[in-house]
Amino acid sequence: MDTSIITDRFDTWTDDALAWINDNGEWLFEFIRMLLEGTYDGILWLLQLPPFYIIAIIAALLGWRLINLASGILAAIALIFCAVMGLWAETMSTLALVATATILALVVGIPVGIVAGFVPSFNRVLEPVLDLIQTLPPYIYLLPAIALLGYGPATALIATFIVAMPPAIRLTSLGIRMTPREFIELGQASGLTSWQMFTKIRLPFAIPSIMAGINQSLMMAFGMVVIAGIVGSGGLGETIYGAVRTLDIATSINAAIAIVILTMVLDRLTQSAARRAKAGGR
Amino acid sequence: MKTAMNDSNEVLIDCQNVWKIFGARAPAAIQAVADRGLSKKQILQDFNCVVGVSDASLHVRRGEIFCIMGLSGSGKSTLIRLLNRLIEPSLGTITVKGKDVARLNAAQLRDMRARNIGMVFQSVALLPNRTVLENAAFGLEVRGVAKDERHKTARAALEKVGLADWTARYPNELSGGMQQRVGLARALAADPEIILMDEPFSALDPLIRRQLQDEFRQLTKSLGKSAVFITHDLEEAIRIGDRIAIMKDGVIVQVGTAEEIVTKPADDYVSDFVAGISRIHLVKAHSVMQPVAKFRASHPQHDVEALLRTSPDADIGELIDLTMQSNRDAVAVVENGTVIGVVTTRALLRGVAGTPEHEPAAA
Numbered sequence: 001m002d003t004s005i006i007t008d009r010f011d012t013w014t015d016d017a018l019a020w021i022n023d024n025g026e027w028l029f030e031f032i033r034m035l036l037e038g039t040y041d042g043i044l045w046l047l048q049l050p051p052f053y054i055i056a057i058i059a060a061l062l063g064w065r066l067i068n069l070a071s072g073i074l075a076a077i078a079l080i081f082c083a084v085m086g087l088w089a090e091t092m093s094t095l096a097l098v099a100t101a102t103i104l105a106l107v108v109g110i111p112v113g114i115v116a117g118f119v120p121s122f123n124r125v126l127e128p129v130l131d132l133i134q135t136l137p138p139y140i141y142l143l144p145a146i147a148l149l150g151y152g153p154a155t156a157l158i159a160t161f162i163v164a165m166p167p168a169i170r171l172t173s174l175g176i177r178m179t180p181r182e183f184i185e186l187g188q189a190s191g192l193t194s195w196q197m198f199t200k201i202r203l204p205f206a207i208p209s210i211m212a213g214i215n216q217s218l219m220m221a222f223g224m225v226v227i228a229g230i231v232g233s234g235g236l237g238e239t240i241y242g243a244v245r246t247l248d249i250a251t252s253i254n255a256a257i258a259i260v261i262l263t264m265v266l267d268r269l270t271q272s273a274a275r276r277a278k279a280g281g282r
Numbered sequence: 283m284k285t286a287m288n289d290s291n292e293v294l295i296d297c298q299n300v301w302k303i304f305g306a307r308a309p310a311a312i313q314a315v316a317d318r319g320l321s322k323k324q325i326l327q328d329f330n331c332v333v334g335v336s337d338a339s340l341h342v343r344r345g346e347i348f349c350i351m352g353l354s355g356s357g358k359s360t361l362i363r364l365l366n367r368l369i370e371p372s373l374g375t376i377t378v379k380g381k382d383v384a385r386l387n388a389a390q391l392r393d394m395r396a397r398n399i400g401m402v403f404q405s406v407a408l409l410p411n412r413t414v415l416e417n418a419a420f421g422l423e424v425r426g427v428a429k430d431e432r433h434k435t436a437r438a439a440l441e442k443v444g445l446a447d448w449t450a451r452y453p454n455e456l457s458g459g460m461q462q463r464v465g466l467a468r469a470l471a472a473d474p475e476i477i478l479m480d481e482p483f484s485a486l487d488p489l490i491r492r493q494l495q496d497e498f499r500q501l502t503k504s505l506g507k508s509a510v511f512i513t514h515d516l517e518e519a520i521r522i523g524d525r526i527a528i529m530k531d532g533v534i535v536q537v538g539t540a541e542e543i544v545t546k547p548a549d550d551y552v553s554d555f556v557a558g559i560s561r562i563h564l565v566k567a568h569s570v571m572q573p574v575a576k577f578r579a580s581h582p583q584h585d586v587e588a589l590l591r592t593s594p595d596a597d598i599g600e601l602i603d604l605t606m607q608s609n610r611d612a613v614a615v616v617e618n619g620t621v622i623g624v625v626t627t628r629a630l631l632r633g634v635a636g637t638p639e640h641e642p643a644a645a
């Protein structure tokens with residue numbers, strides 16, 4: 001009895017608050033939504049411009065340059081398989097979603113990580129926040145997003161962005177802090193300015209760690225693909241979500257296979273790029 | 283030959299009563315040192331602070347190679363890092379080229395490090411993402427020298443250290459000795475007047491090491507640079523240094539030429555270091571000869587004028603050769619045409635063994 005009054009109170013209070021935010025911040029959320037969906041639409045348009053085999057060839061070339069010929073061919077075959085299953089459009093919109101969210105996460109995460117790497121007190125405040133973001137179940141981020149941005153890719157993007165950002169921040173900050181002491185000393189003894197110390201010493205040493213952060217951000221973003229299907233992300237996530245609801249198991253398995261293929265191809269490509277950065281940055 | 287006095291007597295680096303104390307309560311410890319003159323042990327007990335360098339005074343002249351020698355933990359690295367202010371002194375003044383280093387502002391300090399004082403590290407610290415050439419050009423790049431020019435200078439420096447064919451390689455493709463040379467070339471390319479070297483050769487095998495020691499000395503001298511060179515190996519210090527400072531527990535216990543340190547060690551610590559050193563090329567005629575009158579008294583049968591002659595700077599090796607050539611067991615030491623002393627076989631043996639002089643028991 002008593003408790004239901006409290007929850008009712010809380011619910012009306014939340015609704016009022018959201019309504020207030022919606023009324024007063026509508027222009028802001030509309031702007032954010034347009035920005036997110038604009039970026040997403042742009043990337044999607046680009047990915048859908050060439051036919052599927054061109055994308056497969058690009059993947060093959062990248063795989064060949066970054067790993068080896070066999071991996072390149074394998075990547076191309078795997079992608080062509082997605083098209084054969086009739087899921088090419090969905091695969092590309094999932095790729096666009098993941099790419100958009102990851103790019104946003106990096107655009108915010110890398111600079112924040114750099115600042116955190118230089119300012120220990122900021123890093124101390126940031127760490128528990130990042131811990132919290134990574135501990136909470138990712139569904140949580142859909143709630144405020146859907147309340148403020150509505151059903152559609154923008155909400156999926158925001159939630160994916162939030163989940164993808166922590167690794168980029170963490171590993172950038174780590175990379176900046178991990179500059180070997182002897183090289184800091186070299187910089188000081190050579191009379192470097194702070195800016196030179198950053199660009200010529202700290203950043204080059206941080207690149208492998210930052211690259212690892214990019215890879216992890218991307219993987220976190222892929223982890224959100226299916227979850228984001230609930231809020232109308234489009235793409236494979238929504239296909240799976242829809243198929244599961246109608247018990248169309250075959251379609252959902254096909255879509256799941258496509259997700260796995262896409263994830264693995266991008267994981268291998270970015271990981272090799274990261275390893276290359278470590279091997280001497282040539 | 284090594285001489286303490288060089289073409290110029292201008293003092294480039296001057297350290298006066300410098301202290302460095304590490305620890306949370308360093309300021310209080312410094313106060314206690316200034317007021318009461320506490321010892322290293324007392325400071326560790328009373329303040330839980332480590333004394334890195336204790337009351338060190340030294341000067342380095344233009345064109346001189348000054349070695350700092352001591353066991354691990356004796357404060358060598360701390361002392362050399364005080365010279366270019368990588369570490370702030372707790373007490374005392376350090377003057378480089380007439381300027382008090384502690385008074386320089388950030389920009390002046392950067393400028394001094396970029397132009398006047400180069401440093402070569404034990405760890406070499408070559409940037410792994412740059413080629414050998416780009417590494418050697420690093421100091422000039424920092425100063426904003428245009429690419430063509432700095433690469434030209436760096437190439438010339440690499441040529442000097444014998445790495446002209448390796449410019450396009452990356453550091454991980456080079457051996458340890460070659461990396462050390464790149465480190466040296468990097469310091470030389472920036473053309474500083476003073477080069478600080480913190481145990482640059484200690485990780486190398488003996489052969490390469492000896493070769494680099496000779497190359498370093500010859501290069502430094504031919505370019506007219508001054509250097510402060512740290513080592514924990516007395517033989518290295520003797521090979522390279524014009525003068526040597528010996529450190530123990532942060533204190534400089536003796537400063538002098540190799541010969542002075544070997545023939546007149548200041549205390550047991552220095553004697554222990556000196557014990558294993560070959561004196562044959564260190565000890566000179568002037569420090570083992572005896573006065574002519576004394577020789578005449580003990581060897582009435584010899585005619586001093588008939589002895590083979592040599593200069594006061596001849597080392598024991600040369601004296602042995604001369605003694606072997608003559609049928610007498612003594613060599614006359616001559617300066618400006620007059621005999622100033624005589625080196626007997628006995629004195630030679632004493633010089634080699636390092637035993638102190640005393641009268642022979644009557645035979």
Ligand SMILES: Nc1ncnc2c1ncn2[C@@H]1O[C@H](COP(=O)(O)OP(=O)(O)OP(=O)(O)O)[C@@H](O)[C@H]1O
Binds near residue numbers: 304332333359
């Ligand atoms: N940053 C520091 N904080 C605290 N103590 C230090 C610090 N740096 C050096 N010391 C102490 O100062 C003393 C001298 O150290 P230093 O590194 O100068 O010795 P070293 O002669 O260079 O030895 P090595 O031959 O091993 O390099 C040591 O007792 C060391 O523990």
Ligand SMILES: [Mg+2]
Binds near residue numbers: 358360
């Ligand atoms: Mg040291």
